[in-house]
Amino acid sequence: MNDEIPILRSLAILLSFYLFPPSNYYLYFNSDFMTAKSILPETEMIASAVQFINSTASHIFLTGKAGTGKTTFLKNLAKRTHKSFVVVAPTGIAALNAGGVTIHSQFLFPFGMFVPDRSITHDIHQAGNYYTSDMLARKHPLNSARKQVLRSIDLLVIDEVSMLRADLLDAIDYRLKAARGNFRQPFGGVQLLLIGDLYQLPPVVKQEDEEQLKKYYNSAWFFDALALRQSDWVYIELDKIFRQTDDAFIRLLNNLRNNQVTLEDIAVLNEYHKSPAEIQNMREVITLTTHNYKADELNRNALQELKTPLHVLAAEVDGDFPESMFPVLARLELKEGAQIMFTKNDNDGKAYFNGKLATVTSIQDDEIEVSMAETHQPYTLKKEVWENKRYTINPTSQELDDEVVGTFEQYPIKLAWAITVHKSQGLTFDKAIIDVRQAFADGQVYVALSRLRSLEGLILRTRIDANVISTNQQVVSFSQQYHQPETLVARMQTKQLQFIEELISKTFEFDTLIKEIAYIKKTNDVSAAFEEDSMKPVLEQIHESLNAEIQNTQKFRKQLTELLQSNNKDQLLSRLKKGSEYYNHFLYSIVKLLVEHIELVKTRKRVKGYLTDITDLDQLIGKKREQVDKAQYLTQNILEGNHEFDFSHLAKEREKERYRLLEEIRTKVGLRLMKEQKESRGRKAKKNKKDEPSTYDITLTMLESGMTIETIAKERGLAPGTIEGHLAKAVSANRISILKFMSEQDVGTITHALKEMPEGFTSKDLFTKLGGKFGYGMLRAVMNHTGIQSTRQREESL
Structure with a gap:
């Protein structure tokens, strides 16, 4: 009976908070008790998102109205999660802004529509630009580098997910399953963090793809992806608006967003209409318009009206930086008196921010001076460098890394008498002229108006007609169905316990490694690849060692799960600690054997495919050791109610250990090669003294073995x-x-x-x-x- 008291107490507290949730409290759970920690109401959803990321495996759709902090959340994510992640986005500019890479470049997708139907046997290209999972495997396989990256991550972040089509998310699902060798779980067991606002940028569907898309999907929106339907996921909406503080304006924007705009709302907006004569003399104000040609025309005419000399400033592009990713014009045309807008935040200080307006006052030998809007503070422009990156695995430390493959250097500005509503997303203005008479896309009017801090900054070039205001009804229905913040607390405890169970199950099993070795043995004839008898049995030794542990791991997992389910926290953590120490030692002995084998294989010829395979195996074993490292600490932190934990010390220890091991083994391999060469020279000396390697041949051989x-x-x-x-x-x-x-x-x-x-x-x-x-x-x-x-x-x- 006494054992039931904590459980009953927990249920009572849970029920009371569920029925009468106080607005300024958020619950942090462990397995046998609860604690309530007071946090500020405006950070409640952010804290919830962080906790779901760090202590569950649930996929998360993180959304929020304009100005609620989605971009800031993403920028701070690396500091707040222990999970290894990559960031991808549907377009080059979105990827650049998010600090990630494009979906197509990371997953090596061809252009076209993904068809989630393996039964199609004819060449689907005959019917259009389509591809299937079989075609991805045969015609567009992942290279080793990208496969290694996808195997190393715990979390995949997709920014601007509103632009992501359902079929592309299903293609991502297949790629992750195939790369990780895990077809049992959606997305190969990787957690998704999907960030975006469905009321802003919609997915683009070409006319020729519409019919094909309808065969498999209810809509083109990402939430109708087949893989997501089979998944557990949560909807978290950031609800504190930082951009606007005017309650009346916020209410009006919400009505626009939810297709509930009234005639009174339209009348309020149209009170801010100004005549062309009134607008003509306005300075330091930007126009937001619906079409590119309108913005271009306004900028071109305004630039031509200036009587000052024209200056053309060229960007410097180095390496791989495709034109589709150019953040500003490569050929920037400016005159003194031109109105410009900064396109990124100031890295060195607070002189400017993305969306800040200024006027060019002087251009001398590529030195540009501007006067900041409102303050009229002078500022000398500096060029900025944008980096195009790709994700890689550091061959020495086995850690996920990003590599700069190209750069773009240019002044971070653009002409800004006008920009399109589309390109204004993410920006904030105190004042703007808005022209949405020809609005053609759902949510376009909402996006334009939500750029402003208040109604006082609104200037309408044309009156707003109710006919141009629309929001996609599928989006509204989806949001109403899944936005259930009151259930998040109850779901958290369940998902945390599930996460620990999955963590135990995933960490203390070697099936993936055993299957990988079986695949390598099947596709490579190791017995014929090497003359040396000592190199032939290495893979078999590792295989046998892992197979011998199958029964032990099964018993250990069963033991841990029973302790978790019985709320025996102390014994669970004690067994985890001892088991982690044992399996770390066991896996390290395998790593030593494999790394020495890899270093020797590097010195042999005609073994490129085999070398790639065993290098991939080395990475998988490294990932397994990382899981074992974290299992104890993760479980303890979650059970004790902590949701942000730092594992950087574990990564640093592993990196140091790896460097020491490589130095030791490369020295050992180098000495072995020197001995082999000496013996070989001795055997050949009598036959042909000219064949004796030179001193620089010996140096080359030692370098090839990996020695510094x-x-x-x-x-x-x-x-x-x-x-x-x-x-x-x-x-x-x-x-x-x-x-x-x-x-x-x-x-x-x-x-x-x-x-x-x-x-x-x-x-x-x-x-x-x-x-x-x-x-x-x-x-x-x-x-x-x-x-x-x-x-x-x-x-x-x-």
Whole structure:
């Protein structure tokens, strides 16, 4: 009976809060008691979203009216979650703004519509630009790098999800399942965070795709995706509006949003209509209009009216940065007196923000001075750099990383006498001229008006007609059906317990690893790939070790689940701690064996496919160790009511351990290779003394094994400069890529300096110009790589 008291007390508290929820409290659960912590009402939904992300596996649709902080939430997410995640968006600009990548580039989708029907056997391309899961697997397979990224994540964030079509979300579902080898769970077991406002940007459906889409989906909206229908997910709406404070304006915007606009609302809006004569003399105010051609025409005419000289400022584009992602014009036309708008926030301070207006006062030799709107504060513009990134897995630390593949450098401004309503999304204005007489899309009037802080800043160029105000009824119905904030508290406890059960089940099983090894063995003839007997059984040894643990893991999972269900928290955490220590030690022994095998395979020829497969296996085992690391801490924090936890110390420990292991193994492999070469030279000496490897051949072999220049020098008893000289010679002979031992950044720095060197320069001149940062061997390597030679090199080549 005593055991039932905590449970009854919990149910009583839950019922009282469920029936009479106080507005300024939010509940944090554990398995056998509850605590209520007071938080500010305006952060309640944000706290709820963070808790669902960190302590459940539920998919989340995070929405909110304009100005409720969705963008800020995304920007702060990395600081608030322990989960590994990537950010994707439907378009290049949306991805750039979100700090992520496009959906198509991350998942390697072809353009066209995804058909969720595997029974189609004929070539569907004959009927249009369509593709199926089978076609993705056969004609558009994921490369290893992208597969590794998708295997490493716990959370997939999709921003501007209102633009995401249902079929594309189902294609994402298939890709995640295939990449992770998990077809049992929607999205391969990855949690989704879908961010956006359905009342703003709608999905685009081409006319030729409409009929095909209707065969499989109730609508094009993401919420009708088949995979999402099979999933557990929650609807969280950020309800505190930060942009507007005027209750009457907020009520009017809500009526527009919910298709409940009244004649009184229309009359209130039209009170702000101004005549062309009144508008003509207005300064420091922007026009929001419905069509691109209207905005372009207003800007072009206003620029032409200025009698000052025209200046054209070109952007600098480096690397992979497609035109579709250009955040501002690559060819910016400006005149003194032009009205401009900043297109991003000031990174260095608070001089400007995205949407801030200013007037150009001076243009001198690419130096632009502006006067800020309202304050008239002078400011000298600086160019900004936008980065195009791709997600990668660091080969050494096995951690998810992002790599800059291209940059775009330009002044962060655009002409801003006018912009379209579409491009105004996310911006805030104190004052704006609005022209929505020709509104053509659902929600367009709402988006335009919601850019303003208050009605006092509204200037209507044309009167608003009730006929142009519309909101998609499917969106309204969906929101009304799923927006149930009063149920979030009750669902949280259930989902947290489910999450811990799934965590235990997922962490302490090796089925995925065993299947991966079986696949590698099936697709690679390891017995024929290597002459050395010692290299053939490694995969089999790992396979046997994992198989031997199957029964132990089954018993351990059963034990933990029973302890969880019986609310025996202390014993559960104690068993988790001991089990985690055991399995970490067990997996580390496998990692050591596999990493040494990988380093040896790297030195062999004709094993590229096999090397890719075992590198993927190494990543999977690393992910498994990360799960084991976190299981104990996650369970403890959730049961104790904490919903934000920091695992950075675990990642740092693993990274240090990985670096130590690689250094130890690469040294070991390098010594083994030296011994093999010595024995090989001894055997061949009698037959042909000319075949004896040179000193620089030995250096190359050791580098190929993964050893660093410093380690090679130490093992061979030579100076690092000597080793660098060997490598410079190898570059000249096209025997090795310079990027094997130098970073792209260092090569770029030296190349840039080389191009600035005068005719007849010497290596010493270059060394001095670079401040002695690089040794002569490195300088010669880059000169050999670029073909730009010093005087001495040219003389030696003659």
